[in-house]
Amino acid sequence: MTKRFRRLLALTLSPAILAGLEERRVGNIFQTVATPGDAVRQSAILVLSIAAGIFLVVATVAAYAIFRFRRRPGDDLTEPPQVYGSTQIEIAWTVIPLLIVFVLIGVTARVVAGVQDHPIPKDAIHATVVGHQWWWEIRYPDYGFTTANELHVPVSEKPGETPTVLRLQSMDVIHSFWVPQLAGKTDVIPNRENVMWIDPRETGIYFGNCAEYCGTQHAGMLLKVIVHQKAEFEAWVASQQQVAAEDASAAAGRATFESLACVNCHAIRDTPAQAGHTGRGKFGPDLTHVASRLTLASGVITNTPEHLREWIRDPQVAKPGNFMPAMQLTEQQIKDVAAYLETLK
Amino acid sequence: MATLDYPLDRPIRRPREWSLSTLFYEWVATVDHKRLGIMYVMSSIVFLVVAGLMATVMRIQLAIPNNHFVAPDTFNRMFTMHGTTMVFLVGMPILAGFANYLVPLMIGTRDMAFPRLNAFGFWIFLFGGLLLYFSYLGGGGLSGAGTAPDVGWFAYSPLTGRAFSRGASTDYWILGILLTGVGSLASAINIIVTTLTMRCPGMTLARMPLFVWMMFLDSYLILVALPPLSACQIMLLADRFLGARFFDTQMGGSAVLWQHFFWFFGHPEVYILIFPGFACVSEIIPVFSRKPIFGRPAMVGAVVAIGFISLGVWAHHMFTVGMTSLSNTFFAASTLIIAIPTGIKLFNWIGTMWGGRIRLATPMLFCLGFLFQFLAAGLTGVMLGVASFDWQLSDSYFVVGHFHFVLVGALLFALFGGMYYWFPKVSGKCLNETLGKWHFWLFAIGFNVTFIPMHFAGFLGMPRRIYTYEAGRGWEIWNLISTIGVPIQIIATALFVANILWTYFKEKEVGDDPWDAWTLEWATTSPPPVYNFEAIPEVRSSRPLWDLKHPEDPDWKYER
Ligand SMILES: [Cu+2]
Ligand SMILES: [Cu+2]
Numbered sequence: 001m002t003k004r005f006r007r008l009l010a011l012t013l014s015p016a017i018l019a020g021l022e023e024r025r026v027g028n029i030f031q032t033v034a035t036p037g038d039a040v041r042q043s044a045i046l047v048l049s050i051a052a053g054i055f056l057v058v059a060t061v062a063a064y065a066i067f068r069f070r071r072r073p074g075d076d077l078t079e080p081p082q083v084y085g086s087t088q089i090e091i092a093w094t095v096i097p098l099l100i101v102f103v104l105i106g107v108t109a110r111v112v113a114g115v116q117d118h119p120i121p122k123d124a125i126h127a128t129v130v131g132h133q134w135w136w137e138i139r140y141p142d143y144g145f146t147t148a149n150e151l152h153v154p155v156s157e158k159p160g161e162t163p164t165v166l167r168l169q170s171m172d173v174i175h176s177f178w179v180p181q182l183a184g185k186t187d188v189i190p191n192r193e194n195v196m197w198i199d200p201r202e203t204g205i206y207f208g209n210c211a212e213y214c215g216t217q218h219a220g221m222l223l224k225v226i227v228h229q230k231a232e233f234e235a236w237v238a239s240q241q242q243v244a245a246e247d248a249s250a251a252a253g254r255a256t257f258e259s260l261a262c263v264n265c266h267a268i269r270d271t272p273a274q275a276g277h278t279g280r281g282k283f284g285p286d287l288t289h290v291a292s293r294l295t296l297a298s299g300v301i302t303n304t305p306e307h308l309r310e311w312i313r314d315p316q317v318a319k320p321g322n323f324m325p326a327m328q329l330t331e332q333q334i335k336d337v338a339a340y341l342e343t344l345k
Numbered sequence: 346m347a348t349l350d351y352p353l354d355r356p357i358r359r360p361r362e363w364s365l366s367t368l369f370y371e372w373v374a375t376v377d378h379k380r381l382g383i384m385y386v387m388s389s390i391v392f393l394v395v396a397g398l399m400a401t402v403m404r405i406q407l408a409i410p411n412n413h414f415v416a417p418d419t420f421n422r423m424f425t426m427h428g429t430t431m432v433f434l435v436g437m438p439i440l441a442g443f444a445n446y447l448v449p450l451m452i453g454t455r456d457m458a459f460p461r462l463n464a465f466g467f468w469i470f471l472f473g474g475l476l477l478y479f480s481y482l483g484g485g486g487l488s489g490a491g492t493a494p495d496v497g498w499f500a501y502s503p504l505t506g507r508a509f510s511r512g513a514s515t516d517y518w519i520l521g522i523l524l525t526g527v528g529s530l531a532s533a534i535n536i537i538v539t540t541l542t543m544r545c546p547g548m549t550l551a552r553m554p555l556f557v558w559m560m561f562l563d564s565y566l567i568l569v570a571l572p573p574l575s576a577c578q579i580m581l582l583a584d585r586f587l588g589a590r591f592f593d594t595q596m597g598g599s600a601v602l603w604q605h606f607f608w609f610f611g612h613p614e615v616y617i618l619i620f621p622g623f624a625c626v627s628e629i630i631p632v633f634s635r636k637p638i639f640g641r642p643a644m645v646g647a648v649v650a651i652g653f654i655s656l657g658v659w660a661h662h663m664f665t666v667g668m669t670s671l672s673n674t675f676f677a678a679s680t681l682i683i684a685i686p687t688g689i690k691l692f693n694w695i696g697t698m699w700g701g702r703i704r705l706a707t708p709m710l711f712c713l714g715f716l717f718q719f720l721a722a723g724l725t726g727v728m729l730g731v732a733s734f735d736w737q738l739s740d741s742y743f744v745v746g747h748f749h750f751v752l753v754g755a756l757l758f759a760l761f762g763g764m765y766y767w768f769p770k771v772s773g774k775c776l777n778e779t780l781g782k783w784h785f786w787l788f789a790i791g792f793n794v795t796f797i798p799m800h801f802a803g804f805l806g807m808p809r810r811i812y813t814y815e816a817g818r819g820w821e822i823w824n825l826i827s828t829i830g831v832p833i834q835i836i837a838t839a840l841f842v843a844n845i846l847w848t849y850f851k852e853k854e855v856g857d858d859p860w861d862a863w864t865l866e867w868a869t870t871s872p873p874p875v876y877n878f879e880a881i882p883e884v885r886s887s888r889p890l891w892d893l894k895h896p897e898d899p900d901w902k903y904e905r
Contacts, residue, residue, distance in 0.1 A: 026819035027806025029737040044734045051724040058691065058720055065698045066713060069634070070705060079895075080702045084903060085640035085693075093692045094685060101681045104731060108677045111733040116670040133509075173504040174600055176665060176740060180806035184736020187666045189601065190503060190594035194667035207818065211665075211740045211808040213497045215504060216417050219811035299815075321417050 021226065022204045027180030034200045035159050036115045036183035043111040050100060115183075120197060125164045127151060131175030131188040131210070134217035134322055135285055135298040145240045145269070148285035149298045150224045154233035156199040162230065163199040173215060179208030179225050187212055200227040205294070216321035222299030240289055243270045244344040253340025256333050265324070268344065284324060291344045297322065309338045376460035377875055378445045381467050383771065385442025386764075388471055389435045396430035397838065399423045401831055404795070408828035410816040420812035421495040422514075426477075428498030429518065431752070432614065433525050434474045439760060440621040441466065441532040444560040447767065448536060450866035450873060451554045453545030453882045458538040466531035473524030477517055484514030494518035497810065499611060500581075502592030502603040507585050516585065519578045526575050533564035533571075545865070547884040552904070554864045554887065555638060558645050559624035562652045563617055569656065570613035577606035601666055608659035616655045619751060622719075622759030623648065623690060626712045629766050630694050632862045633709035634701030637888060637900070640693045647686035647693075654683050664735045673732040680730035687723055691716065707781030708860075711762030714789050718754030722747060725800065740810075742823075743803025749796045761788070761841070766860065768845075773854040773871045780844040784837050791833030798823035863888035 032041045069080075129151065130137040139146045153164040168177055170190040177196070178185035186196040188210075200206070210221035228236060254271075257263070263273040267281030269288040275281035290296075293303050300319045301307040311318060312334050314326040329337065372380060403423055406414045415423070445463065449456055457463045477494075484492040494514040496505050505515050540561045544553065553561075581603070583589035590596040592603050631638045638644060660668065660676040668676075694716060703709065725747040729735050738744060761784075769775045802823040807814065814820055858867040868890060869878050886892055886900035 025817045028819070029804055029806065040733045040737055043731060044728070044737065047728050047731050047734055051727055055720060055724055058695070059717055062695050062698075062713075062716055062720075065695055066703060066705075069698060069701050070703045075702065079635050080700055082637055082898070082900075083639065083700060084637055085643070085696075089696070090640050090643050090689070090693075094689055097685050097688045101684055104681050104727070105674075105678045108681075108731045108733060109674045112673050112677070113670045115733065116673070173509055174501055178740075178806070178808065180737060184733070185665050185739060186736075189666060191597070191600065192667070208806070209808045209811070213421075213501070213504075213740075213810040215509065216421060216495075218421075219417065219813050222815075 021228075024181055024204045024206045027178075027207055029180045032181050033202045033204075034156075034182040034198045035118075036196070036198065037181060039111050039115050040184050043107050046107060047104065050104070054100075118197070120165050120195075121160065121163060123162075124197065125153065125162065126167070127153075127164055128167045128169060129177060129188070131168070131170040131172075131177075131214070133172050133215050134210070134221040134319075136221070136223060137171075137285065140237070140240075143237050143241060145288070146267075146286040147240060147289065148293070149222075149295065150226055150293055152226045152228060152233060152236055153198065153200065154230045155203050155227050156201055159201065160199050163197050165195060165197045168194040168196065174212045175210045175214050175221065176212035177208070177223065178211035179206050179223060181206050182208075182225060185211045198225070200225070203227045203229060207299075217319055220298060220300045220319045220322065222295075224294065224299060226294075239292070243268075243288060244291070247343040250336075250340040250343045253336035253338070256329075257337050257340055260327065260329075260337075262327070262337070287341060287344060289344055291342050305338060305342055308341060309334050312337055376456075376464045378449050378457045378460065378463060379771075379873065379875075381463050382442045382444075382446030385438045385445060385467055385470075388474070389439040389442065392430050392434040392438075392474065394838070396427045396435065397835075399427040399430075401835065403427070404828040404831045406812060407814075407824050409825065410814050410821055412813055415812070417812045418491065418495060421810070422491075422493040424810055425494050425497055425518075429477065429494070429522065430474075432498060432618070433522055434470075434477070436618040436752070436756070437525065437529050438467075438470055440560075440563065440618070441470070441529065443621055443625070443760075443763060444536050444564070445532065446771070447866060448539060448557055448560055449543070450770075450869070450877055451557050451864050452540065452543060452548055453865045453868075453878060453884065454539070454543040455877050455881075457535050458543055459535050462531050463535050466528040466535070468528075469531070470525045470528030473521045473526075473528065476524060477521030480514045480517035480521075484512055484517055486511075486513030486516075499607050500603075501607075502581065502584075502600050503594045503598070505581060505585075506593055508595065516582070519582055523575055523578050526571050529567055530571055533567035536560055536564040537568070545881050545883060552884060552887040555627035555641070555644055556624040556864075559620045559627065559648055562648050563620040563624075566613050566617050566620070566652055566655070570610045570617065573606050574610035577603060580606075601663070604663050604666065605659070608662045609656075611662065612659040613655045615748075615751065616651055619756050620648065621763075622715065622756040625759045625763035625766070626694060626715055628864065629708050629712050629762050630697050632766075632860055633704045633706060633712070634698045635704070636697055636701040637891075638693065639696030639699075640689075641887065643689055644693055647689045650686040651683060654679060654686070658683060661730055661732070661735070662739075664732045665739050677730055677732040681727060684723065684727055684730075691720060691723070706765075707776065707778060707785055708762045708766035710782065710785045711758045711765065714785065715755050715758040715762065718750055718758060718792075722750035722755055725750065738803060740808055741803035742799045742807045742809055745809050746796050746799030746803060749799070753792055754796065758788075761785075767866075768848070769855055769859045770866055770871050770873075772849060774848050774852045775855045775859050776844050776848045777852065780840055780847070784840045784844065787833055787840065788837035791830045791835075791837055794830030794833060795827050796830070798826045802827075858890075861894075863891040865889055
């Protein structure tokens with residue numbers, strides 16, 4: 001099922017394939033590829049098998065009792081022997097579950113401590129993920145740039161080799177960071193910083209979601225983690241640190257963009273539209289390299305020139321309720337601005 | 346006071362006169378526990394149908410990816426109202442209804458301890474419910490923002506703050522639920538006092554029917570767990586109107602504080618809702634197996650244990666908020682330990698059937714459905730209790746599947762069983778068996794088709810509360826199957842309603858004790874007169890009617 005999906009997707013999609021990265025759309029929690037996810041998976045499989053075993057035994061006994069002791073037509077109507085209980089049996093079915101529960105508590109304690117209290121290596125890569133209604137701001141404080149919605153990390157050939165530590169913050173309400181194949185979810189809470197880490201061992205594009213209801217477009221708050229080979233990751237970082245080369249053909253669009261209210265919400269580094277103090281350019285995603293992203297609007301639409309124009313024309317169509325207003329631009333302005341944004345590779 | 350002499354003296358039933366004023370007098374001005382009980386159950390069935398229709402709309406929306414059947418805000422309001430309604434306007438009143446009707450009859454008394462408080466509780470609940478639904482008209486407030494609340498049934502802050510929730514809809518949510526909470530507290534106090542002070546002569550606590558025991562402990566849980574909810578709702582009101590900062594994170598308030606308050610109520614609430622299910626099953630299984638309940642003291646002990654432990658597990662709803670590993674482990678441990686008393690109950694029910702002579706009538710069928718589905722629900726609960734597993738499962742569709750197994754697969758099945766079992770008590774007529782069996786089988790199939798796939802969607806990373814999803818994430822098939830189960834459940838429920846109407850108007854009366862049962866409610870006429878018992882009975886064991894029907898082998902010989 002998942003295999004066929006992937007082959008199908010590989011045929012039909014998208015810039016990601018060009019980069020040689022496989023799309024991992026199905027967030028199967030039993031197909032994890034990072035240490036925290038693996039630890040959880042192992043405990044999960046254990047618990048699942050214990051639960052399945054208990055279910056089978058108890059359900060079989062119950063079904064047998066129903067079948068064996070059902071009243072059949074033609075039974076006499078006398079009452080069966082009246083039994084009030086049995087201390088031995090009751091002790092047995094208290095003690096056995098007790099033992100199972102102790103095992104489970106032990107396993108839980110070990111896995112929880114193993115993941116949560118895992119020391120974070122000094123040379124880890126740091127990213128700050130900030131939840132907004134309804135998109136993700138992603139900062140790389142050590143590299144000095146900000147991007148959105150797609151978290152890029154390097155692969156770890158050995159467990160914990162080049163882990164990425166995520167500091168989770170929220171601008172507004174509670175969100176939750178969940179990419180099932182990498183790790184369990186961690187809530188993104190305003191006025192509080194949560195930390196988690198991942199060390200994916202296979203390259204690819206991993207899909208996830210905001211997992212805490214956060215208002216109208218909670219469903220449209222998708223998440224991607226893009227796991228690169230180390231060299232490619234470094235190349236990506238280098239390109240993000242630069243600003244996009246100026247393109248004379250997009251001058252009209254750039255002028256329009258900078259003259260409009262776009263700059264109140266969006267920043268483009270090293271241009272007049274860069275983020276200001278007073279919060280200018282911080283309400284929406286940083287657009288410095290918007291054209292290098294796979295998707296727009298937190299994964300709701302793929303990043304094609306056509307989608308971009310439609311988005312600028314009226315963002316409420318693709319993602320109803322989101323906080324970017326339809327700016328009432330003329331068709332010419334839309335074309336120009338979109339053309340400019342397309343140059344921001 | 347007479348000793349119980351079975352059958353008791355038949356009270357006289359007078360023919361009813363029909364007029365508007367008697368109708369008003371009989372139903373609105375009444376303080377009769379039986380009338381109030383019926384009204385509680387009827388209003389919760391109405392709310393059940395309303396919230397069920399909302400669920401239907403949601404399932405249609407989710408049947409296929411990228412569906413545009415309803416708008417995002419409409420969907421968000423719907424799951425908020427669906428959850429809020431099901432918990433506060435269906436689960437809570439239906440338990441009050443069952444307890445109101447049955448507790449006085451089962452303990453051999455003439456009414457609740459505080460009849461007028463009882464009526465107050467019902468009407469304030471109904472008013473609170475209507476106030477919540479009035480938000481569809483008034484929720485926009487002066488700013489015209491939105492209609493019904495869209496903050497989810499657990500209304501996490503700061504989404505409920507002024508900044509993120511404009512208009513008045515959240516206020517309707519707060520006030521409506523606050524009022525129904527007052528009603529629940531009133532009825533809980535009433536049930537506690539009634540069971541403690543009004544039992545008939547000879548009915549020691551040890552001889553009290555399990556149903557009464559469980560409703561008694563349920564009321565105690567309500568009394569302990571509901572006030573924290575009311576408190577934090579009042580704090581939220583203060584935030585919204587008086588400039589308090591409890592949950593306002595932009596002013597240094599805490600978002601997590603709300604979660605602690607809410608789940609300190611919210612987890613015990615799960616048990617508050619399920620205890621009435623236990624209560625029904627513990628009465629029905631013995632009667633239909635023709636054996637006393639197996640291990641009665643252990644049964645009571647298990648409920649007492651659950652009642653206490655369930656107050657110390659609330660943060661298992663918060664394994665993902667970033668508590669320390671120690672707290673996570675603590676709450677995982679306390680949660681897992683609850684599985685033991687819960688298991689004891691299940692084993693005892695099976696033990697009751699063992700060696701019995703099981704009559705597979707509709708009430709029993711529903712109890713058997715309960716047994717299997719509750720077993721599954723309990724085991725998925727264990728998975729959620731393992732904190733590390735919960736990091737993946739929390740807030741996913743797995744959780745949605747799990748708690749619907751608890752609240753529909755277990756609770757609603759048990760309540761349906763209870764309704765089939767006690768309907769002859771209330772009306773003098775047995776619900777039609779053929780329709781009842783159709784109801785059971787269709788509902789069991791529809792229920793499982795709808796809710797089993799949700800667990801798998803959760804395993805594949807589908808979060809809850811999303812109004813739509815993109816194709817290719819592996820969720821389509823599970824959602825489609827899930828939606829296909831819905832019409833089956835609707836047909837089953839329609840059969841149930843049809844059965845009630847058909848039986849009420851067409852079927853023949855079946856006498857006072859059609860199931861050949863053992864507890865006191867069957868010792869008076871069906872339906873019982875206003876005063877329940879002409880003479881207050883006196884009992885010598887936990888199965889007084891068994892003693893009377895089997896003078897050669899009475900229970901009191903074996904019980905202390
Ligand atoms: Cu969200
Ligand atoms: Cu809980």
